[in-house]
Amino acid sequence: MLPFEVSKNPGETKLTIRGSLDINTAPALAEEIDKILATKPAKVEVDLGPLDLIDSSGVAALVKLYKGVRGGGGNVRISGARDQPLAIFKLLRMDKVFNL
Amino acid sequence: MLPFEVSKNPGETKLTIRGSLDINTAPALAEEIDKILATKPAKVEVDLGPLDLIDSSGVAALVKLYKGVRGGGGNVRISGARDQPLAIFKLLRMDKVFNL
Amino acid sequence: MTASIRLTVPGTLRYRGIAVRVVAEAARLVSGSSMNDPDDPFANDVRHPFDTAVVSAFMEIFNNIAIHAYKRKGGGAIDIVMTPSERDLVIEVRDHGQAFDIDEVAPLPPDLDEHSLPEGGMGIHIAKTMLDDLTYQPGPPNLWRLCKRLATGPHADVGRS
Amino acid sequence: MTASIRLTVPGTLRYRGIAVRVVAEAARLVSGSSMNDPDDPFANDVRHPFDTAVVSAFMEIFNNIAIHAYKRKGGGAIDIVMTPSERDLVIEVRDHGQAFDIDEVAPLPPDLDEHSLPEGGMGIHIAKTMLDDLTYQPGPPNLWRLCKRLATGPHADVGRS
Ligand SMILES: Nc1ncnc2c1ncn2[C@@H]1O[C@H](COP(=O)(O)OP(=O)(O)O)[C@@H](O)[C@H]1O
Ligand SMILES: Nc1ncnc2c1ncn2[C@@H]1O[C@H](COP(=O)(O)OP(=O)(O)O)[C@@H](O)[C@H]1O
Numbered sequence: 001m002l003p004f005e006v007s008k009n010p011g012e013t014k015l016t017i018r019g020s021l022d023i024n025t026a027p028a029l030a031e032e033i034d035k036i037l038a039t040k041p042a043k044v045e046v047d048l049g050p051l052d053l054i055d056s057s058g059v060a061a062l063v064k065l066y067k068g069v070r071g072g073g074g075n076v077r078i079s080g081a082r083d084q085p086l087a088i089f090k091l092l093r094m095d096k097v098f099n100l
Numbered sequence: 101m102l103p104f105e106v107s108k109n110p111g112e113t114k115l116t117i118r119g120s121l122d123i124n125t126a127p128a129l130a131e132e133i134d135k136i137l138a139t140k141p142a143k144v145e146v147d148l149g150p151l152d153l154i155d156s157s158g159v160a161a162l163v164k165l166y167k168g169v170r171g172g173g174g175n176v177r178i179s180g181a182r183d184q185p186l187a188i189f190k191l192l193r194m195d196k197v198f199n200l
Numbered sequence: 201m202t203a204s205i206r207l208t209v210p211g212t213l214r215y216r217g218i219a220v221r222v223v224a225e226a227a228r229l230v231s232g233s234s235m236n237d238p239d240d241p242f243a244n245d246v247r248h249p250f251d252t253a254v255v256s257a258f259m260e261i262f263n264n265i266a267i268h269a270y271k272r273k274g275g276g277a278i279d280i281v282m283t284p285s286e287r288d289l290v291i292e293v294r295d296h297g298q299a300f301d302i303d304e305v306a307p308l309p310p311d312l313d314e315h316s317l318p319e320g321g322m323g324i325h326i327a328k329t330m331l332d333d334l335t336y337q338p339g340p341p342n343l344w345r346l347c348k349r350l351a352t353g354p355h356a357d358v359g360r361s
Numbered sequence: 362m363t364a365s366i367r368l369t370v371p372g373t374l375r376y377r378g379i380a381v382r383v384v385a386e387a388a389r390l391v392s393g394s395s396m397n398d399p400d401d402p403f404a405n406d407v408r409h410p411f412d413t414a415v416v417s418a419f420m421e422i423f424n425n426i427a428i429h430a431y432k433r434k435g436g437g438a439i440d441i442v443m444t445p446s447e448r449d450l451v452i453e454v455r456d457h458g459q460a461f462d463i464d465e466v467a468p469l470p471p472d473l474d475e476h477s478l479p480e481g482g483m484g485i486h487i488a489k490t491m492l493d494d495l496t497y498q499p500g501p502p503n504l505w506r507l508c509k510r511l512a513t514g515p516h517a518d519v520g521r522s
Contacts, residue, residue: 023424024374053407055420056483063478070475084413091417091490092483093473123263124213153246155259156322163317170314184252191329192322193312203371203435205379210364218366218386225379274364 004029006036012043015065018050021058021085029061037068044069049080054088066098104129106136112143115165118150121158121185129161137168144169149180154188166198205282211295212274213266219280220259223291226282227254230289230350253330254289254348260323261293261344269297269342279341288332291346299338366443372456373435374427380441381420384452387443388415391450391511414491415450415509421484422454422505430458430503440502449493452507460499 003025005016013036021029036044044065062078069076078098081089089095103125105116113136121129136144144165162178169176178198181189189195207222209215224246227233231250246255265278276296283290308325309316328334333347368383370376385407392411407416426439437457444451469486470477489495494508 022377022420023428024377053416053420055417055424056481056487057424059483060480063480067475067478067480084407084417087410087413088417088487091487092469092479094478097473097475097478122216122259123267124216153255153259155256155263156320156326157263159322160319163319167314167317167319184246184256187249187252188256188326191326192308192318194317197312197314197317204369205371205376206367206369207383208365208367210366214390215366218383221382221386222368222379225382229375 004032006032008039012045013039013041014045014047016047016050018052020053021051021061022053022055023057026057026061029058030064033061033065033068036065037072040072040074041069042074044074044076046076046078047080048078048085049082051081051085052083054085059088059092059094063094104132106132108139112145113139113141114145114147116147116150118152120153121151121161122153122155123157126157126161129158130164133161133165133168136165137172140172140174141169142174144174144176146176146178147180148178148185149182151181151185152183154185159188159192159194163194203283205284207280207282208277209280210274211266211270211276211278211297212272213263215278216259216262216266219262219278220255223258223280223282224251224255226284226291227251227289227348229284230286250289250348250350254291254346257327257330257334257346257348258291258293260327261346264323265293265295265297265342265344268300269295271298286350288347288349291344293344293346294339294341296340297342299340299342301338302336364444366445368441368443369438370441371435372427372431372437372439372458373433374424376439377420377423377427380423380439381416384419384441384443385412385416387445387452388412388450388509390445391447411450411509411511415452415507418488418491418495418507418509419452419454421488422507425484426454426456426458426503426505429461430456432459447511449508449510452505454505454507455500455502457501458503460501460503462499463497 003017003019003021007014066076078100081100086100089098089100103117103119103121107114166176178200181200186200189198189200205226207219209219227250231248233248233251246252262278266272270276279294281292305324306321308318308322331346332349335345337343366387368380370380388411392409394409394412407413423439427433431437440455442453466485467482469479469483492507493510496506498504
């Protein structure tokens with residue numbers, strides 16, 4: 001099973017990430033992100049509620065998604081971060097940019 | 101939180117055991133079993149559904165309960181064993197005695 | 201994949217949980233039951249028959265070392281070397297506690313009924329039956345060698361009783 | 362409680378999961394977040410701020426050794442010695458891969474906005490900020506020393522940024 005799920009509705013792509021987003025699992029997400037970016041989405045919702053752990057490779061994948069969508073004129077909404085992932089975003093001061 | 105729960109109804113005592121019943125957790129259960137046996141129960145239901153792991157110390161605690169209740173003329177019903185605990189009961193050929 | 205994993209912990213029951221987890225992970229490297237379950241990075245159920253056999257046997261060996269060899273007082277280490285290969289897992293466990301004669305351990309009674317249900321003396325029997333091979337060599341250091349092969353047929357990896 | 366736990370694994374990302382689990386357990390021995398959760402013997406969430414800090418830092422150090430020191434090719438071991446005490450956890454990590462000059466690692470830009478969000482170079486920063494002390498001594502063996510103290514005040518153990 002993949003550590004993420006993508007669902008596409010008209011005008012919105014939803015990405016749910018679960019478990020551990022790390023150096024071993026981030027490469028598969030990065031491929032999915034490339035596919036998402038290729039669709040030039042207007043709005044991407046990222047649900048981090050089921051995410052338990054993240055490392056810098058996982059953060060890099062999310063940053064790539066964020067920059068890619070914004071660079072194409074779209075919007076990203078990240079929600080649900082808790083525990084260790086939230087601590088990491090705060091440490092990196094990304095909580096403000098990501099609006100967590 | 102204790103690895104077990106006891107509920108008493110008239111004529112029946114129900115014991116639910118969860119997690120790991122092993123050399124580190126069995127002593128607390130053995131104390132509880134002494135209390136249960138002191139009530140000379142006519143019927144004890146043991147639910148092993150939430151039990152993930154057992155070792156020989158855990159088995160010994162259950163045998164003590166079984167023998168104690170039967171020795172006092174009562175009945176024991178053990179149900180719900182699965183995975184590793186079930187494999188251990190089968191290996192020890194206790195599945196037949198315990199009616200699993 | 202024949203590199204080894206080595207874990208050394210103090211010889212008390214406090215460290216049993218850590219050791220059991222590592223052994224469960226080593227079993228998973230052989231059985232292929234996923235190590236990084238994306239749904240729960242730390243999920244660690246023991247479900248696969250191979251993992252069940254390895255973990256069940258190892259728990260008994262660890263308990264016995266802490267209780268009988270180190271007499272619940274610690275004072276020495278338990279050294280565990282796990283060598284996973286494609287087909288089997290070999291675990292060597294060393295301690296510097298008191299040695300014993302494994303041939304003197306009485307077997308379990310062959311037929312169990314309600315009255316003969318054992319309340320002890322099951323550990324070595326569980327470990328032997330769950331594994332393909334279990335040897336003990338008194339030391340120092342005392343050396344246990346646990347070997348479990350990955351079965352290819354169905355229902356073939358738990359117990360041989 | 363000053364006995365050490367030692368884990369040695371091959372220096373590849375395949376063994377990251379095992380190492381992270383053991384470090385999480387070692388952190389739990391200090392923070393007191395239960396090691397044997399009776400509800401799930403293998404539950405292993407990282408929730409306590411102390412555990413969060415230790416695990417976050419260790420994951421980065423392990424990644425870096427596998428990727429930069431061993432260049433994703435393995436070929437050597439990663440040796441981890443965890444010494445839990447009542448007040449802190451000290452973790453020493455040794456590898457025989459390529460050494461580097463930690464003082465040359467560029468810091469993260471102090472102010473982040475949408476455009477300066479980093480896509481790399483965060484690992485050492487995360488590890489340093491999460492810990493009370495992080496040192497690196499080029500080898501062989503190269504030696505990382507991670508130290509995290511248990512905070513007594515509330516909200517005091519995650520990050521110092
Ligand atoms: N590692 C060990 N070191 C010393 N003695 C041991 C060890 N393991 C087992 N023994 C001895 O063998 C006996 C049988 O062990 P076991 O089958 O596990 O049952 P139990 O531990 O319940 O007695 C123990 O009572 C003990 O005397
Ligand atoms: N263990 C290590 N061995 C060799 N070089 C390392 C090690 N850790 C870090 N480095 C070097 O320091 C740099 C910064 O590391 P880090 O902050 O983790 O970011 P990243 O790994 O994303 O580049 C790395 O790019 C690498 O050149």
